[in-house]
Amino acid sequence: MKAPVAKSWKSLLENNDAASFWQALYRLVSAHPLVRSAQRSLHGPTHPTPLFSLNDLTQDLYVLLLEKQRFDHYLQCEMTDTEIEREIFQIELTNLLIGRLRKRRPENYRMVRRVSQVLETDMLFRTFDSKDGGYRHKRYRQSASTIYGLSQWGDDKPVKDSGTFMRLIANVPARMRNRRRVGCRGEAQMIITSQEMVELMEEILRAIDSPAPLRVLRSLALTKLPVYDASMISIEEESSEEREGHKRHESYASTDASPEQIALIREQEVAARNAAGQFLERIHHLTRAHHQRTERLWRVLWHCYFDPTEPSQLIVAEMVGISDSSVSDYRRKIEKEMRKLGFVPDQLRFFAEELGEQLRMRLTTIEADAMPETIPFPAAWPQYNYGLLAALENTAAA
Numbered sequence: 001m002k003a004p005v006a007k008s009w010k011s012l013l014e015n016n017d018a019a020s021f022w023q024a025l026y027r028l029v030s031a032h033p034l035v036r037s038a039q040r041s042l043h044g045p046t047h048p049t050p051l052f053s054l055n056d057l058t059q060d061l062y063v064l065l066l067e068k069q070r071f072d073h074y075l076q077c078e079m080t081d082t083e084i085e086r087e088i089f090q091i092e093l094t095n096l097l098i099g100r101l102r103k104r105r106p107e108n109y110r111m112v113r114r115v116s117q118v119l120e121t122d123m124l125f126r127t128f129d130s131k132d133g134g135y136r137h138k139r140y141r142q143s144a145s146t147i148y149g150l151s152q153w154g155d156d157k158p159v160k161d162s163g164t165f166m167r168l169i170a171n172v173p174a175r176m177r178n179r180r181r182v183g184c185r186g187e188a189q190m191i192i193t194s195q196e197m198v199e200l201m202e203e204i205l206r207a208i209d210s211p212a213p214l215r216v217l218r219s220l221a222l223t224k225l226p227v228y229d230a231s232m233i234s235i236e237e238e239s240s241e242e243r244e245g246h247k248r249h250e251s252y253a254s255t256d257a258s259p260e261q262i263a264l265i266r267e268q269e270v271a272a273r274n275a276a277g278q279f280l281e282r283i284h285h286l287t288r289a290h291h292q293r294t295e296r297l298w299r300v301l302w303h304c305y306f307d308p309t310e311p312s313q314l315i316v317a318e319m320v321g322i323s324d325s326s327v328s329d330y331r332r333k334i335e336k337e338m339r340k341l342g343f344v345p346d347q348l349r350f351f352a353e354e355l356g357e358q359l360r361m362r363l364t365t366i367e368a369d370a371m372p373e374t375i376p377f378p379a380a381w382p383q384y385n386y387g388l389l390a391a392l393e394n395t396a397a398a
Contacts, residue, residue, distance in 0.1 A: 009084040013071050026058045028089050034097045061088075061096055107191065107227045115221045116214060118197050119148045125201065126151045128159075128211045144218075149211030150202070160210035169207045169220055175200060177226035192225060200224060265346065272347040276354035280362070282337055295366055296320055298359060300330040306356045 012021045029035055035057070065071060070092070074084050102109045119125045128147040149157060175192050192200070204220050205212070212220075257265065280298070287293035303316040304327075317324045343351055 009074070009081045010079075013075055022058065022062055025061055025088070026054065028085070028093060029054055029058045029061065032089065032093055032097065034094070034101070057096075057100075061093055064096060065092060108222065111191065111222060111225055111227055112218050114192075114194075114197055115201065115218050118194070118201055119214065119217065122198050124151055124198060125149065125205075128153075128155065128157070144213065144215040146214050147211045148205075148214055148217060150205050153211065157211055159212070160208065162212060162216045165208045165212065165216065165220055166223070168209075169204055169224070172200075172203050172207050172224055174224045175226060191227065197221075268344070268347045269350045272343060272350035273354040275341060275343075276351055276358055279337065279341070279351075279355060280358060283334070286333055286337070295363075296322060296326075297330050297334070298363060300327055301334055302359050302363060304331060304334075306359060 007017070007020060007024075009021075009024065011017075012024065035054070065088070070087075074087075079087075125148055128149050147159065175196060177191055200221060201217065204217065204224070208220075283297050283301070284294045287297060299320045300316060303311055303319060304313075311319070313327050314324055317327045320327070322330075341348075341351070
């Protein structure tokens with residue numbers, strides 16, 4: 001039985017063979033160096049879960065090419081099969097993988113780029129190339145296989161086995177993260193400064209005492225940097241059958257408020273409760289400090305908004321001793337002052353609680369002060385015969 005012959009890219013596009021084109025894209029995705037590197041890293045403890053699956057990645061690439069109308073572009077420009085495959089493999093797929101890596105592992109991506117930049121630009125480091133085949137030559141676009149070392153080392157410096165490097169850098173101290181500093185754009189925390197990165201790479205190279213490929217130096221540097229990329233997953237996904245063999249190192253998204261949110265809620269509560277007393281004072285100023293009118297306003301406010309019996313407006317007018325139209329006018333003034341508060345819904349709850357408590361206490365104080373201090377009825381004083389008492393006292397003295 002002969003193996004099926006692979007069709008050309010142009011024939012797949014001209015015949016609109018979507019299934020075969022998808023399989024050809026799957027072949028490119030499986031062979032890409034970034035994908036193969038990510039699959040190899042799944043066996044290590046640093047990446048217990050895959051960043052992507054081959055099927056999902058192939059589907060995303062297919063949809064991306066379709067949205068950008070690259071299929072029509074390939075046919076209109078009469079590109080050859082080699083040119084089509086090179087553009088998809090080296091440009092479209094590479095950009096898709098780098099963008100996804102930058103989104104899923106932002107801090108890891110930033111530190112890897114900075115390690116490469118430091119090794120390429122700082123005078124302490126240089127590349128090691130040899131024409132006799134001792135070292136690999138540099139390839140296009142910052143190859144991960146480029147050999148780097150200290151500038152003071154000679155070209156005859158031997159390259160050691162990278163399997164012993166982790167043991168050799170065990171005494172290199174890990175860097176601490178400064179949580180109070182941010183980057184130049186103010187959007188991310190400052191993990192490590194450029195000078196500290198140079199010092200770290202110099203310490204690593206002196207510890208291993210050997211030139212090393214860029215890929216190895218990146219991995220060694222990441223073990224000494226405080227990089228944290230959280231991976232949020234749902235509990236349903238965690239308990240699925242497909243994830244039975246994976247270690248559980250992911251962070252669950254908590255619905256509880258963070259310490260910062262708790263502090264903000266407390267500040268809002270204090271501001272709302274303080275505004276309750278100020279609100280009652282503003283009502284007092286509405287009546288031009290007339291105590292009787294202020295008391296009526298407070299009673300209308302209590303019976304209309306805080307009385308648990310919820311009386312009608314006519315009953316409120318009867319209890320306060322004013323007309324129905326006056327109750328409407330008082331309510332209009334109260335609601336106008338309330339609209340000036342500008343509180344969020346959470347603050348309104350605290351404001352209403354404090355306002356009801358202070359209003360109840362003030363009305364209770366007014367009622368207590370209104371009670372008469374003198375007794376309205378005559379007291380029944382005891383009646384004594386003072387003459388008889390004086391005679392008895394004289395007899396006892398004789």
